[in-house]
Structures are given as structure tokens and as C-alpha cells.
Amino acid sequence: MKRLTLEEIGELAGVSRSTVSRVINGHPNISAPVRQRVEDVIRQTGYQPNSAARSLASSQSRVFGLVMPSILQSAFADPYYPLVIQAISHACNRNDYTPALFLFQTVEEEEKVSQRIVASGLIDGIIVTADTIESTFVNKIQQYDIPFVQIGRPPRSSLADVSYVDVDNEAGAYLATSHLMQLGYRRIGQLATAHNTAGADRDAGYRQALSDRGLPFDKSLIEVSDFSEAGGYGAMQALLDREPDAVFAQSDAIALGAIRAIRDRGLTVPDDIAVVGFDDMPLASSADPPLTTVRQPINRTGVLAVETLIDIVKTSPKPARHIVLPVELVIRASSGAVS
Amino acid sequence: MKRLTLEEIGELAGVSRSTVSRVINGHPNISAPVRQRVEDVIRQTGYQPNSAARSLASSQSRVFGLVMPSILQSAFADPYYPLVIQAISHACNRNDYTPALFLFQTVEEEEKVSQRIVASGLIDGIIVTADTIESTFVNKIQQYDIPFVQIGRPPRSSLADVSYVDVDNEAGAYLATSHLMQLGYRRIGQLATAHNTAGADRDAGYRQALSDRGLPFDKSLIEVSDFSEAGGYGAMQALLDREPDAVFAQSDAIALGAIRAIRDRGLTVPDDIAVVGFDDMPLASSADPPLTTVRQPINRTGVLAVETLIDIVKTSPKPARHIVLPVELVIRASSGAVS
DNA sequence: AAGAGAATTGAGAGCGCTCTCAACTTTTGC
DNA sequence: GCAAAAGTTGAGAGCGCTCTCAATTCTCTT
Incomplete structure (x- = not known):
């Protein structure tokens, strides 16, 4: 099946591209019959907006990076990470975000890939986990103005500036x-x-x-x-x-x-x-x-990381958010x- | 630091946008001095092409979807999956692809998200793993013309049409x-x-x-x-x-x-x-x-899945590729x- | 019933890149 | 030494969307 564009959906519904765009993005001030007609066409055609065009025009991609710097073979095998990842994935799905995974085994890999993702606009925000006390990853991305949250608190030195979700x-x-x-x-x-x-x-x-x-x-x-x-x-x-x-x-x-x-x-x-x-x-x-x-609460940790990041992307709040979950x-x- | 564009890099290097684009994409027929000048400017400025614009213009995103349909809590905790994921991540990093993760816990989640990713152009190809015999996921994406490989062979009924990497x-x-x-x-x-x-x-x-x-x-x-x-x-x-x-x-x-x-x-x-x-x-x-x-060979399985998918994206070969790795x-x- | 204001819609200008085509420059063959 | 071929560069037209601004229509008020 051929991929449709906004313009073509508009044609089918007898309205302009702009109106279709408004319907899709849930803008107010659309008359009920028009909204209905457009939604019907979208449903019938199975239309999905092109995400590249969207992010080019709106300069946001709805993709989050899930970064685990300098992960060790053994560390990743610990069931903790699969469970966090699962929670993050689920929370992203629910909020129409896509999680992109970045595992780094060497410093060179981290260097090369993080440079690319931070500056290319591929990603709206970053969730960092498994960062070490010595690691420079969080310090590095702090220099860019990309939103991020850390799972697990950062070292004291950068505590105030970094949003994080941790357990007690x-x-x-x-x-x-x-x-x-x-x-x-x-x-x-x-x-x-x-x-x-x-x-x-x-x-x-x-x-x-x-x-x-x-x-x-x-x-x-x-x-x-x-x-x-x-x-x-x-x-x-x-x-x-x-x-x-x-x-x-x-x-x-x-x-x-x-x-x-x-x-x-x-x-x-x-x-x-x-x-x-x-x-x-x-x-x-x-x-x-x-x-x-x-x-x-591993699941809650992951979910809160995603929700916090969404909040930061939307409102870029200062000061940084610090969430510490209770344990039992x-x-x-x-x-x-x-x- | 402000984000630069191709145009601006061109200005700095005294060439046109087109030439800079050629340098970045490794086209032949660029004179040595020009290439040198452009590369210097890129290095100095830390320029990274905007990926949304790139994929809009070229209609490819260099993102792969890693899909695990109807995953069970327990299944994902099996160290097998973290290891495959790690291998895939690494292979993607090496080939300048970005792996996006899609874990589905319910059929509704699968329905909603897969519809979005398949049709939005976010993704150039899909690696499916943990699919069940009964699952319809592979059957579903076969209807779209999106390249994909499966890890683990599909059921006999779709064997011929599906590229896969499996162990013996x-x-x-x-x-x-x-x-x-x-x-x-x-x-x-x-x-x-x-x-x-x-x-x-x-x-x-x-x-x-x-x-x-x-x-x-x-x-x-x-x-x-x-x-x-x-x-x-x-x-x-x-x-x-x-x-x-x-x-x-x-x-x-x-x-x-x-x-x-x-x-x-x-x-x-x-x-x-x-x-x-x-x-x-x-x-x-x-x-x-x-x-x-x-x-x-879990690591090899993941790496081969990525490499096979890259090959399929580039050459869309028929018939489907079947790779079966030996065990010991x-x-x-x-x-x-x-x- | 007329004018002000609100609600609704469309037109148009980009977002930053790729890619074709044409123009210009250098090399090559005889 | 000159035409043809090859190599090198730039201009321009999109890719499909968002978003502002202006135009049009509708809804109230008095």
C-alpha cells in the first residue's frame, strides 16, 4: 500500500492539509463534523504521519535515548537491567515515545555514538543508568542542553544539577x-x-x-x-x-x-x-x-524516569528533580x- | 553551542551546501583540497547532520526496530535476551544504526505501537525475536514491505518468505x-x-x-x-x-x-x-x-541479525536469507x- | 439588525537535508 | 592544439510536516 501524505488525506476529507494536521495534533477549535470526517478518513486509510517530516518541522522526535555507559558483560546480565528496560519500554509505549538503546562497552564506542546522538537531534531526551561514580558520561552530556534524567543518583559533585530517580x-x-x-x-x-x-x-x-x-x-x-x-x-x-x-x-x-x-x-x-x-x-x-x-520498586523506577523526562522536555523546569523511592x-x- | 546547518558549514569552508553533503556522504569526485577543507571545518565545529532532515530527504532513518512481541515477565529475565540485545546494540553502533526497542506485554500494545512504527517511516527495518509459533506478528509485518529478519526460525508455514538467523x-x-x-x-x-x-x-x-x-x-x-x-x-x-x-x-x-x-x-x-x-x-x-x-553463539546470532538486516535494506534480496549457526x-x- | 468578537479554516513559508541537472573546469586522445 | 570526455561544483526543487497569519464564517450583544 502506498504511503499517504497529509495533503492527500485532506483531499479525501475535503479539507486542507492544515486542518488535518490540527485534527491529528488534537488542536481545539475544529468543528465537530470536520473532525469526524477527517478522523474517518484517517482510520479508513490507516494513515500514519511521517515521523521524519514531523520532527523536522517541530524539532522534536519523540524518541528517548536509554543510555548505559561502560556496561560490563556481567552487569547487564543482572536481572535488574532487563526489568528497568521493560518498565521504560512500557512507559514509552504508553506515552507515544520510542526508546532507543545505547549500550557502550568501550570508551571509544561511547565517545563516537554519544556525540552523534546528542547533536543530531535524533533524540529528545536521555535516560542514563548504570553510570559509575568515575564516569564522565553525565558530565559530558550536561554540556549540551539536552534534557536527561539519571536512574540512580549521581555523585555528590553534580547532585544539584542532575534530575534523577533513585531508591532509598x-x-x-x-x-x-x-x-x-x-x-x-x-x-x-x-x-x-x-x-x-x-x-x-x-x-x-x-x-x-x-x-x-x-x-x-x-x-x-x-x-x-x-x-x-x-x-x-x-x-x-x-x-x-x-x-x-x-x-x-x-x-x-x-x-x-x-x-x-x-x-x-x-x-x-x-x-x-x-x-x-x-x-x-x-x-x-x-x-x-x-x-x-x-x-x-524497579518498575516504578523506570516509569518515573520516563514520566520525569517527559515533564522536563515539556517544561524544562529548574531546579532539577530529585525522586527517591522507598524500599521495604x-x-x-x-x-x-x-x- | 548553536546547532549548525549544512549551509553554514559550506559558508565556513567556502563551498556550497551540495559539496558539504557530498563530503559527508563519502561521494567520489571531490577534489582533495576541498574535501580536506570541509572535513576540517566539520571537525572543528563538531557538526552533526540533522537526522530528521536527512531521513526526510533520503527516506531512510538508519534506525532499526528490535521487536519482542508478547514478551512475558519471566521470559525477558532469562539472560538470553539481555545478551542478544547487547550484541545487537553493539553491532548497530558499529554500523551507525540506532536500535529502537519495542517490547509488547499485551496484544493491544503490540497493535497500537507496531502500526505506528511500521507506517511512520521511523524505522528502516525490524529484528523480531521471541516470536511465538502462534504469534501473528511476523505475519502482520509481512504485509508491509518493511525489511525484517527474525531471530529464531519462524513456523514452517512462513519459512520460505522470512529471513532469519537461528542456531541449530x-x-x-x-x-x-x-x-x-x-x-x-x-x-x-x-x-x-x-x-x-x-x-x-x-x-x-x-x-x-x-x-x-x-x-x-x-x-x-x-x-x-x-x-x-x-x-x-x-x-x-x-x-x-x-x-x-x-x-x-x-x-x-x-x-x-x-x-x-x-x-x-x-x-x-x-x-x-x-x-x-x-x-x-x-x-x-x-x-x-x-x-x-x-x-x-548468542553474540554471533545478534551480530548476524543486524548485518543480515543491513544487507536486506541495501539490496532487498530474494529469496529470503536463512542462517543456521552451529552449536557445541x-x-x-x-x-x-x-x- | 448591525457590528464586534470568537471560532474555524486555508495559504504559505520554512525545517535541513538529498539528489538531479546543468554549468564550468580539467584531463585526455589523436 | 583542439574537441570530447571526464571530473568537479553549484543551483534548485522537493521530502511531508508544523505553525503563523490572514481570511472567512459564525455567534452574540445591544
Whole structure:
């Protein structure tokens, strides 16, 4: 079927191009019969406005870039990202935006592609996630005047200028650690992560909980991992030598790796060592034992990122928006609170 | 910084808009000094052509749609998809294409969005994956003349008309099942999947292997699951009553669930029941016990899908391209072949 | 019933690029 | 050394839409 133009739709409906354009864009002040006639023609012909022409004339594309700078193989395999992406995709669909995906594995790739997308007008706004503390990506795009929101807060230095959607990582870690302390555990280790603000905040919550209850902070009880199951396994192996009686893992994947390491050492969860995770991934509830963990609203995070970005595109508000979503502790068997 | 136009670049370089356009698009017959001058100006100004204007004039957008129709929550969490997406993203970046993501959770969503993207010219081509046997998505877009490739073969009925990239699922399952038979197992169950051709082909390979070695086919040894760990757990529980001595799982996630179910029943892998998976996900090698599985080249699948689509866009070749990639058996402890 | 104001519609000028065609310049063949 | 061919550049006409501005029609008021 041949692709129609506004002009041709107008002809079929007996009105001008301008009027058809008004109907499509929902302008007021169109008489009911005309609107009806035009809508009928559009429906019958299956007409879809040409998006290139639209964005050329209106200088907006209704495309958002979803950018994950310097993503690691393992990081992307963490179910967190698929779930965020799914939420973002859905929210975009609902709002007639198209999400374009930009994953960067090397600095050169990031350099080349981000340059192109930021300056070509392909994109109306950017959602950045998985940015590291050290990363320059957010700093880089701040120089252009393209709207963007970050998922996960940026480092303190750019906090004020950047709009973001985050979950309350500190409160979550505080909850998890306090929970373990209430159960009587005293040597509470942490499987931490580096290079991201979520990790830093979870670490802060862990320390705050210890100090609020007067438990001494023991640096040797912290092991650094990446966000993978394998990373958790390795870190826990190292931590086992320090004989913790409980451990707070900064993600469910890490917690699962930790449980495997504990088992391989011939110990039992939670009897010998209690484990708490973070995320409440689907697999947390079916783990063995079911994982006590901090549930974060991943879906809401993605949706709010899209909605915030739409708002920024429309109204370019100052100051930047900061959204922090609450988390909750989900108690299951791995912490020893329930059998 | 103000956004420049072709005209302005031309002015700065002392040539016309047309010449600058030629330089950018790599046309021949530009004198060396002129090309040099223009390239210098472009580099200094950081000029990027406006993509809307470009696609309006050339009627191609250099955007590909990555479509996953009727995706299920659980399906997308399978690490397979993140890995394919990553490969596709990377291949697009390298070829100056932009991947736009379309995940559909409901039929209405699919209807509305696909209508828009197919007819609006936003997209030069489509990569479809995760389509089901019953799905109408591929059939639907066949009616438009938009180039597309499918990842995973389509149902037989549209086989001839559809270009696709697939792995040799049947050979993989054959390998896996034969391996178990060679080890002496005789009651070899299968944790199968429905609604997708990969599942059907793996089932065919499983049956072929049994029949080639004269083992009777026992329908009661097949349980149907989805592609999740939880699905594998449930299906294996049911299968355990039929007392298999080995099981071929159609994915690693399913295999992991199966192992958990076997353990929960107080049995051991591989001593009581051997398990073989499919995919060779990162977690397969670190599983307990390490998983014998069929390795499929996910990265190559994604890259070839992009490259094939680019080729189709450029040359619209007939007949359709069919690419089937080889798989290999990776032997680890879970099948009892190695300790 | 006439004039003011509001509502409705159309005409026209771009948005920034590509691409054809024509003009001009250089090279080549004999 | 001159015509023909090839190489190089510029002008101009769109691509299909949005948006302003002006023209026309309708609706009130008094």
C-alpha cells in the first residue's frame, strides 16, 4: 500500500492539509463534523504521519535515548537491567515515545555514538543508568542542553544539577542490617560493590545501622564484589575466613553467590551464617533458602524516569528533580527469622 | 553551542551546501583540497547532520526496530535476551544504526505501537525475536514491505518468505541426548517448552537421538515448562514421579530449576539423575554441579541479525536469507561424565 | 439588525537535508 | 592544439510536516 501524505488525506476529507494536521495534533477549535470526517478518513486509510517530516518541522522526535555507559558483560546480565528496560519500554509505549538503546562497552564506542546522538537531534531526551561514580558520561552530556534524567543518583559533585530517580538505598541497607542485629547477630559482614553510588549508599546505611546500635565497625568484615553471582561467591569465600555470623549482600545475585560459597564450606544458611540480599528479584523468593531481601520498586523506577523526562522536555523546569523511592524489607528464611 | 546547518558549514569552508553533503556522504569526485577543507571545518565545529532532515530527504532513518512481541515477565529475565540485545546494540553502533526497542506485554500494545512504527517511516527495518509459533506478528509485518529478519526460525508455514538467523537447535538437542545415552542412561526425560520453534526443534533432536539409538520414546518422560528457573523446578517435580535417570532441559535456567527440584527430593546430581541444559549461560559453569550444556553463539546470532538486516535494506534480496549457526556440547559435571 | 468578537479554516513559508541537472573546469586522445 | 570526455561544483526543487497569519464564517450583544 502506498504511503499517504497529509495533503492527500485532506483531499479525501475535503479539507486542507492544515486542518488535518490540527485534527491529528488534537488542536481545539475544529468543528465537530470536520473532525469526524477527517478522523474517518484517517482510520479508513490507516494513515500514519511521517515521523521524519514531523520532527523536522517541530524539532522534536519523540524518541528517548536509554543510555548505559561502560556496561560490563556481567552487569547487564543482572536481572535488574532487563526489568528497568521493560518498565521504560512500557512507559514509552504508553506515552507515544520510542526508546532507543545505547549500550557502550568501550570508551571509544561511547565517545563516537554519544556525540552523534546528542547533536543530531535524533533524540529528545536521555535516560542514563548504570553510570559509575568515575564516569564522565553525565558530565559530558550536561554540556549540551539536552534534557536527561539519571536512574540512580549521581555523585555528590553534580547532585544539584542532575534530575534523577533513585531508591532509598541507605534506608534499605539500614533496614537489612538492623534486622540482622535484632536477630542477635553480632559479626555482620557486608558484600559491597564499588564504582556506583548505590553501593556507596548501601554501605552508608550498613554503617549507620551498626553505629546506631553501638556495634563496632570492623573494616575487615567488608569484601568488595561486582554485582554478579560469581562475584558474590568469590567475595564470600574471602569473607568466610573472618568468621562472620551474618552477611548483608548488596544485591540478590551477590547473596546467591554467597550462599553457594557458604554451602561449599560445609556451613548452613541461616543456621551458621544468615544472609540478606537487596533487590527482591523474582529468583529471591524461590532461592534455597528463600532470601530475606530489600525490595526495591524497579518498575516504578523506570516509569518515573520516563514520566520525569517527559515533564522536563515539556517544561524544562529548574531546579532539577530529585525522586527517591522507598524500599521495604522482605523477611524470608535466609536471615533466620522464619523457618 | 548553536546547532549548525549544512549551509553554514559550506559558508565556513567556502563551498556550497551540495559539496558539504557530498563530503559527508563519502561521494567520489571531490577534489582533495576541498574535501580536506570541509572535513576540517566539520571537525572543528563538531557538526552533526540533522537526522530528521536527512531521513526526510533520503527516506531512510538508519534506525532499526528490535521487536519482542508478547514478551512475558519471566521470559525477558532469562539472560538470553539481555545478551542478544547487547550484541545487537553493539553491532548497530558499529554500523551507525540506532536500535529502537519495542517490547509488547499485551496484544493491544503490540497493535497500537507496531502500526505506528511500521507506517511512520521511523524505522528502516525490524529484528523480531521471541516470536511465538502462534504469534501473528511476523505475519502482520509481512504485509508491509518493511525489511525484517527474525531471530529464531519462524513456523514452517512462513519459512520460505522470512529471513532469519537461528542456531541449530535440533543438532544441539541431539548432541545432548546422545551424550546422555552414551553414558548409559536409559530413562531420559525432557523438560520441554511450548509456543516457540526453538522448543519444537530441540524436542525433535531429542526424539531423533532416542530413535537413532533404538531407545523407545516415552511420552510420559516429557514435561512442559516455560523458560524460567521456577518453571523448571515445577516441571521437574512432576517428572520425578516418573523416575527418570537423566533429563535434558531445554534451557540452562530450566536445568537449574530441575537441579533444585532433584535436590529437594533428597536426590543427587548427577549420581541419581544426570542433567544437561541448553544455552551455556555464564551461570552454567558456576552452577553446582557445573552444568553440561549446549553452547549456542548468542553474540554471533545478534551480530548476524543486524548485518543480515543491513544487507536486506541495501539490496532487498530474494529469496529470503536463512542462517543456521552451529552449536557445541560443553561437558561438565552435571551429566556425570566428569567428576 | 448591525457590528464586534470568537471560532474555524486555508495559504504559505520554512525545517535541513538529498539528489538531479546543468554549468564550468580539467584531463585526455589523436 | 583542439574537441570530447571526464571530473568537479553549484543551483534548485522537493521530502511531508508544523505553525503563523490572514481570511472567512459564525455567534452574540445591544
